[in-house]
Amino acid sequence: MSFTDKANAVWQYANPKLFLTTTERVLPLFWIGAAACLAVGLIWGFFFTPDDYRQGATVKIIYLHVPAAMMAINIWVMMLVTSLVWLVRRHHVSALAARAAAPIGVVMTLIALATGAIWGQPMWGTWWAWDPRLTSFLILFLFYLGYIALWEAIDNPDTAADLTSVLCLVGSVFAILSRYAVNFWNQGLHQGASLSLDKEENVADVFWVPLLVCIAGFVLLFIALVLYRTGTEIRARRIKALLARERVGA
Amino acid sequence: MIALLSRDLKLALRAGGGFGLGLAFFLIVTVMIPFSVGPQSSLLATIAPGVLWLGALLACLLSLDRLLALDWEDGSLDLLATAPLPLEAVVSIKALAHWLTTGLPLVLAAPALGVLLNLPGPGYKWLVISLLLGTPALSVIGTFGAALTVGLKRGGLLLSLLVLPLYVPTLIFGAEVARRGAVGMDTHTPLLMLAGITAGAVALLPFASAAVLRVNLR
Amino acid sequence: MMPDLGKYGDTVMSAYGASILLLLLLVAFSLWRGRKVRAEMKTVEARLARNG
Numbered sequence: 001m002s003f004t005d006k007a008n009a010v011w012q013y014a015n016p017k018l019f020l021t022t023t024e025r026v027l028p029l030f031w032i033g034a035a036a037c038l039a040v041g042l043i044w045g046f047f048f049t050p051d052d053y054r055q056g057a058t059v060k061i062i063y064l065h066v067p068a069a070m071m072a073i074n075i076w077v078m079m080l081v082t083s084l085v086w087l088v089r090r091h092h093v094s095a096l097a098a099r100a101a102a103p104i105g106v107v108m109t110l111i112a113l114a115t116g117a118i119w120g121q122p123m124w125g126t127w128w129a130w131d132p133r134l135t136s137f138l139i140l141f142l143f144y145l146g147y148i149a150l151w152e153a154i155d156n157p158d159t160a161a162d163l164t165s166v167l168c169l170v171g172s173v174f175a176i177l178s179r180y181a182v183n184f185w186n187q188g189l190h191q192g193a194s195l196s197l198d199k200e201e202n203v204a205d206v207f208w209v210p211l212l213v214c215i216a217g218f219v220l221l222f223i224a225l226v227l228y229r230t231g232t233e234i235r236a237r238r239i240k241a242l243l244a245r246e247r248v249g250a
Numbered sequence: 251m252i253a254l255l256s257r258d259l260k261l262a263l264r265a266g267g268g269f270g271l272g273l274a275f276f277l278i279v280t281v282m283i284p285f286s287v288g289p290q291s292s293l294l295a296t297i298a299p300g301v302l303w304l305g306a307l308l309a310c311l312l313s314l315d316r317l318l319a320l321d322w323e324d325g326s327l328d329l330l331a332t333a334p335l336p337l338e339a340v341v342s343i344k345a346l347a348h349w350l351t352t353g354l355p356l357v358l359a360a361p362a363l364g365v366l367l368n369l370p371g372p373g374y375k376w377l378v379i380s381l382l383l384g385t386p387a388l389s390v391i392g393t394f395g396a397a398l399t400v401g402l403k404r405g406g407l408l409l410s411l412l413v414l415p416l417y418v419p420t421l422i423f424g425a426e427v428a429r430r431g432a433v434g435m436d437t438h439t440p441l442l443m444l445a446g447i448t449a450g451a452v453a454l455l456p457f458a459s460a461a462v463l464r465v466n467l468r
Numbered sequence: 469m470m471p472d473l474g475k476y477g478d479t480v481m482s483a484y485g486a487s488i489l490l491l492l493l494l495v496a497f498s499l500w501r502g503r504k505v506r507a508e509m510k511t512v513e514a515r516l517a518r519n520g
Contacts, residue, residue, distance in 0.1 A: 042484075046471070046484070047471055051474070056473075056474050056475070056476050057471070057472075057473040057474050057476040057477070057479075057480050058476045058479050058480060060473075060480050060484075061479075061480060061483045061484075064483060064484065064487040065483075068487065103494070104494065107490050107491070107493075107494045110490055111486070111487045111490050111491070114483070114486045114487065114490070115483045115486070115487055118479055118482055118483040118486070119479070119483065121479060122476060122479055139415055139418055142411075142414070142415040143415050145411065146408075146411045146412045146415060149408055149411055149412075150398065150408065150412065153399075153402055153405075153408055154401075154402070159465055159466065159468070162462075162465040163398055163462060163465060163466070166398075166458055166461055166462050166465075167398060167412065169458070170394065170416070170455070170458050171415070171416070174415065174416045174418070174419060175415075177419040177447060178415070178418045178419050178422075180419075180443075181418065181419040181422040181423060181443070182418075182422065184422070184423075184426070184439070184440070184443070185422045185426065221491070221495075225494070225495065225498055228498060228499075228502055229498050229502070231502070232498070232501060232502040232505050232506075235505045235506060235509045236505050238509065239505070239508055239509050239512050242512050242513070242516060243512065246512075246515075246516065
């Protein structure tokens with residue numbers, strides 16, 4: 001068997017190859033789209049929107065806080081879906097996509113936490129307050145960390161994919177339970193107004209449209225990053241497999 | 251099944267089995283609280299329910315890595331996996347053994363430690379009830395974490411990182427029951443939530459734990 | 469050009485600064501690791517092609 005035959009045998013599924021060739025073509029579009037939306041949305045929101053009656057200029061923070069918070073949660077949901085796909089259909093690309101997405105989720109959660117805390121500072125007078133929403137994001141941050149740590153700790157890629165997938169499933173249930181628990185836990189305390197101007201609230205058009213553009217920018221950035229990072233993970237896994245064969249003397 | 255349970259209990263209770271370490275830890279942590287927050291009785295009385303819950307939780311956490319590691323190392327886990335008993339039952343028995351040797355003693359010791367922290371009178375009953383309802387969840391969730399990390403060399407810290415976020419709902423509702431009970435408030439809602447979480451965990455998590463163990467035993 | 473942020477200048481600027489910094493770090497690290505892995509794969513595949 002020539003090397004090319006052996007190499008093709010190492011690619012256990014057609015999927016990874018198809019994934020890599022497809023993403024190679026579409027990635028530039030996503031990078032450019034993300035950059036454009038982020039630039040337009042943030043510049044518009046920062047320079048060309050008015051202040052809020054109650055919150056003054058701090059309302060400008062929503063253009064970062066809301067998209068980041070949305071992504072923090074949506075990325076975990078994406079990881080949950082791709083974990084299920086891995087458990088049921090054993091597509092390696094799916095498992096690696098979940099692994100690739102997790103650090104992006106961590107950064108989004110951090111941005112949500114940082115902007116949330118900073119935004120709350122004028123309102124609450126402290127740099128951190130155990131507001132139910134902030135606390136929930138802090139717990140989500142811990143779930144992300146545990147997930148990433150488990151991937152890093154396990155050598156065998158398939159075992160790691162299986163274990164982290166089950167952790168993601170169980171973690172999701174407990175994350176939802178925690179959300180309700182935290183709301184219950186903090187309902188009695190008068191913390192002052194919690195972070196308002198949420199996407200669910202009545203946000204005036206003048207704020208809403210640049211916010212949508214920012215959200216689109218964050219989504220496109222996530223897609224670009226996760227496609228690129230999954231490509232990295234696929235290659236890293238292949239390198240590991242090739243090196244293992246080399247050691248065995250194949 | 252009974253045979254497995256009594257074997258695990260005997261292993262835990264004999265010398266070197268680690269029985270009593272959880273209790274000792276619980277005691278030491280409780281004693282250190284006044285050193286860190288000061289000895290004012292009113293302050294201690296306020297934080298006693300929460301701190302005792304946290305101490306019990308940490309004591310449970312610390313005894314988790316022995317849960318499966320020893321059987322993993324000497325190969326008994328492989329044997330158990332091939333035994334006629336379903337792995338889900340094995341895992342449940344292990345969790346039960348953990349609760350009987352760690353959780354339950356903590357529940358029984360808690361009132362004594364409550365005295366040290368000036369726990370208010372009505373609080374004792376509710377502390378014990380909440381711990382009684384909550385510690386089984388801690389054991390079952392902990393077993394899941396132990397199954398995830400069973401093959402790893404320095405799995406202890408990772409185990410804590412994985413399990414502590416899963417403990418949050420039980421801790422919140424359990425401590426809430428203890429706190430409300432201590433000041434005479436109504437405890438029905440958190441009590442129901444606590445019981446619900448424990449019931450769900452005990453019923454469903456063994457399936458996840460068994461699945462994870464099968465992966466690790468491959 | 470710069471909007472009047474009033475008394476919230478520090479607040480808003482630090483929020484924007486922290487967020488943009490985190491995003492840039494994420495993208496930079498992802499690209500750096502990606503390039504490293506892609507280069508390593510070329511090396512390993514070339515070596516195996518020569519020896520295999």
